[in-house]
Amino acid sequence: xxxxxxxxxxxxxxxxxxxxxxxxxxxxxxxxxxxxxxxxxxxxxxxxxxxxxxxxxxxxxxxxxxxxxxxxxxxxxxxxxxxxxxxxxxxxxxxxxxxxxxxxxxxxxxxxxxxxxxxxxxxxxxxxxxxxxxxxxxxxxxxxxxxxxxxxxxxxxxxxxxxxxxxxxxxxxxxxxxxxxxxxxxxxxxxxxxxxxxxxxxxxxxxxxxxxxxxxxxxxxxxxxxxxxxxxxxxxxxxxxxxxxxxxxxxxxxxxxxxxxxxxxxxxxxxxxxxxxxxxxxxxxxxxxxxxxxxxxxxxxxxxxxxxx
Amino acid sequence: xxxxxxxxxxxxxxxxxxxxxxxxxxxxxxxxxxxxxxxxxxxxxxxxxxxxxxxxxxxxxxxxxxxxxxxxxxxxxxxxxxxxxxxxxxxxxxxxxxxxxxxxxxxxxxxxxxxxxxxxxxxxxxxxxxxxxxxxxxxxxxxxxxxxxxxxxxxxxxxxxxxxxxxxxxxxxxxxxxxxxxxxxxxxxxxxxxxxxxxxxxxxxxxxxxxxxxxxxxxxxxxxxxxxxxxxxxxxxxxxxxxxxxxxxxxxxxxxxxxxxxxxxxxxxxxxxxxxxxxxxxxxxxxxxxxxxxxxxxxxxxxxxxxxxxxxxxxxxxxxxxxxx
Ligand SMILES: Nc1ncnc2c1ncn2[C@@H]1O[C@H](COP(=O)(O)OP(=O)(O)OP(=O)(O)O)[C@@H](O)[C@H]1O
Ligand SMILES: [Mg+2]
Numbered sequence: 073x074x075x076x077x078x079x080x081x082x083x084x085x086x087x088x089x090x091x092x093x094x095x096x097x098x099x100x101x102x103x104x105x106x107x108x109x110x111x112x113x114x115x116x117x118x119x120x121x122x123x124x125x126x127x128x129x130x131x132x133x134x135x136x137x138x139x140x141x142x143x144x145x146x147x148x149x150x151x152x153x154x155x156x157x158x159x160x161x162x163x164x165x166x167x168x169x170x171x172x173x174x175x176x177x178x179x180x181x182x183x184x185x186x187x188x189x190x191x192x193x194x195x196x197x198x199x200x201x202x203x204x205x206x207x208x209x210x211x212x213x214x215x216x217x218x219x220x221x222x223x224x225x226x227x228x229x230x231x232x233x234x235x236x237x238x239x240x241x242x243x244x245x246x247x248x249x250x251x252x253x254x255x256x257x258x259x260x261x262x263x264x265x266x267x268x269x270x271x272x273x274x275x276x277x278x279x280x281x282x283x284x285x286x287x288x289x290x291x292x293x294x295x296x297x298x299x300x301x302x303x304x305x306x307x308x309x310x311x312x313x314x315x316x317x318x319x320x321x322x323x324x325x326x327x328x329x330x331x332x333x334x335x336x337x338x339x340x341x342x343x344x345x346x347x348x349x350x351x352x353x354x355x356x357x358x359x360x361x362x363x364x365x366x367x368x369x370x371x372x373x374x375x376x377x378x379x380x381x
Numbered sequence: 382x383x384x385x386x387x388x389x390x391x392x393x394x395x396x397x398x399x400x401x402x403x404x405x406x407x408x409x410x411x412x413x414x415x416x417x418x419x420x421x422x423x424x425x426x427x428x429x430x431x432x433x434x435x436x437x438x439x440x441x442x443x444x445x446x447x448x449x450x451x452x453x454x455x456x457x458x459x460x461x462x463x464x465x466x467x468x469x470x471x472x473x474x475x476x477x478x479x480x481x482x483x484x485x486x487x488x489x490x491x492x493x494x495x496x497x498x499x500x501x502x503x504x505x506x507x508x509x510x511x512x513x514x515x516x517x518x519x520x521x522x523x524x525x526x527x528x529x530x531x532x533x534x535x536x537x538x539x540x541x542x543x544x545x546x547x548x549x550x551x552x553x554x555x556x557x558x559x560x561x562x563x564x565x566x567x568x569x570x571x572x573x574x575x576x577x578x579x580x581x582x583x584x585x586x587x588x589x590x591x592x593x594x595x596x597x598x599x600x601x602x603x604x605x606x607x608x609x610x611x612x613x614x615x616x617x618x619x620x621x622x623x624x625x626x627x628x629x630x631x632x633x634x635x636x637x638x639x640x641x642x643x644x645x646x647x648x649x650x651x652x653x654x655x656x657x658x659x660x661x662x663x664x665x666x667x668x669x670x671x672x673x674x675x676x677x678x679x680x681x682x683x684x685x686x687x688x689x690x691x692x693x694x695x696x697x698x699x700x701x702x703x704x705x706x
Pocket of ligand 1: 394395397398399416417418419420421422423424425463573
């Protein structure tokens with residue numbers, strides 16, 4: 073078929089000059105590069121990451137992510153302005169506490185964007201078009217997961233950079249600020265990976281419009297309030313109850329992050345009584361974080377096995 | 382050179398056998414894959430794309446083994462699904478550019494080829510509008526465009542005329558014809574209507590219940606199945622005009638049968654299906670009707686229905702298994 077005589081438009085006139093004359097060009101075959109799977113995966117990652125902020129979409133799609141991103145950054149700007157104006161010798165918020173301080177905003181962003189990223193392809197049955205191409209299921213899942221995590225990382229890391237810039241302008245201790253910023257970035261990186269996994273899994277399992285948003289908010293908030301309530305009761309009862317606070321934190325995504333960074337990243341504890349998880353509990357925090365990331369990936373892979381064609 | 386070869390290809394699902402020892406050999410050009418609902422057409426396409434493993438047998442697409450060389454096949458083949466697959470809130474241009482990149486085309490080439498391909502399928506100003514507002518015909522064109530944008534060597538089109546009105550269907554069929562004649566791309570196109578594929582295809586494969594019924598070039602097909610429907614009135618001399626004409630034609634050596642044998646239309650008792658051997662058949666029928674003094678109500682080329690082919694096939698082979706082409 074390569075030397076098909078019935079191929080009248082066989083020329084490869086891909087020069088830009090040719091594209092200008094749009095009338096009556098016959099079919100042109102394509103002899104240029106085919107960049108394959110790796111390129112397709114990177115393109116899907118880039119497109120999904122941009123989609124996470126409504127870029128390359130309609131103006132309306134930009135409103136929600138940009139508004140939330142603005143809300144996420146405003147407190148940092150205010151803190152910086154106040155800190156510089158009053159000449160404090162320490163920032164009033166810790167880099168590692170900023171994300172938990174604004175947890176509801178992060179939750180809303182995830183609830184709005186994760187369904188955008190995966191449910192649409194399932195709902196409109198676009199998935200078979202991907203899998204009939206060189207791109208494979210692994211590529212699709214990795215690209216979508218990485219893009220969601222990267223979008224969340226941008227969302228949570230930029231305010232920390234604002235704080236840092238302010239701290240340097242206010243001539244606070246450079247070494248200490250840089251170290252704390254680095255720990256803060258590690259903390260939001262872990263948060264981004266865990267939350268992206270949870271958000272995408274819930275979204276991929278509830279492709280119906282609107283349901284994904286509600287389900288993600290429910291998964292993030294209901295266990296969180298349940299856990300903090302029980303933790304508070306346990307802490308009040310003292311003794312064994314105080315030790316239980318650390319273990320209880322494993323039971324919701326929000327408290328998992330708090331306990332994790334209190335234990336490993338030197339963050340001030342959010343738990344009642346400023347409890348920091350024990351070493352044994354800490355190990356479980358670490359394992360659970362890893363299990364959530366790996367588990368989310370596995371569930372997504374299974375989900376798209378069925379969605380094939 | 383063959384484009385698709387299958388050898389005793391079988392696909393069994395827990396409850397049904399979707400493909401049953403299918404052996405076909407498809408050459409470059411436009412090939413129609415015809416079968417009723419559930420005949421196994423879409424199943425065959427999934428196997429050919431290397432996305433669904435065959436239970437038994439094997440298949441090669443463009444010389445590549447579907448079981449082991451799926452990725453290489455998917456690089457060279459385009460696929461248009463039978464179902465809707467377009468997100469309503471993006472424009473045709475954005476969508477096809479994205480799909481071109483998923484096929485490995487660099488950004489600039491993806492944009493250029495998208496513009497070209499959308500123009501070739503007949504989408505102009507509308508291509509910048511969100512696809513949610515498109516008519517079914519426009520959506521089918523975008524689906525075709527995304528299958529062609531990376532200049533594949535073969536496209537698999539699953540029921541591209543689905544949901545189109547007669548005019549839209551004709552446009553789509555012309556377009557499919559051009560995909561081969563002008564673009565030099567081989568086509569496998571499925572449908573449940575044999576009639577509509579006759580004009581478009583060089584070769585037709587008929588499947589039923591997962592088994593091959595027939596595989597032959599379209600010209601063979603038309604000859605074997607071309608029929609003339611003749612309806613006559615009764616007269617006093619011939620109280621059953623149809624029977625009288627049937628007898629007269631049989632004597633004249635023309636193959637004919639009553640259409641009612643198909644369990645067909647009401648009043649079909651008066652309709653005869655006459656096999657067309659050549660131009661002279663028309664004259665012979667006209668003369669026979671005139672000699673008997675019957676009134677000729679109508680005489681028309683019959684649209685072929687799958688059922689008719691099945692029936693002919695059954696009477697041809699007396700229930701034997703399908704013959705491969
Ligand atoms: N994933 C599946 N699991 C179980 N059975 C299936 C599956 N896919 C198809 N089938 C069955 O296999 C048979 C062939 O289906 P297929 O979709 O290939 O038919 P088709 O010729 O494309 O029909 P249509 O004209 O309706 O599209 C049907 O009986 C169908 O129910
Ligand atoms: Mg089908």
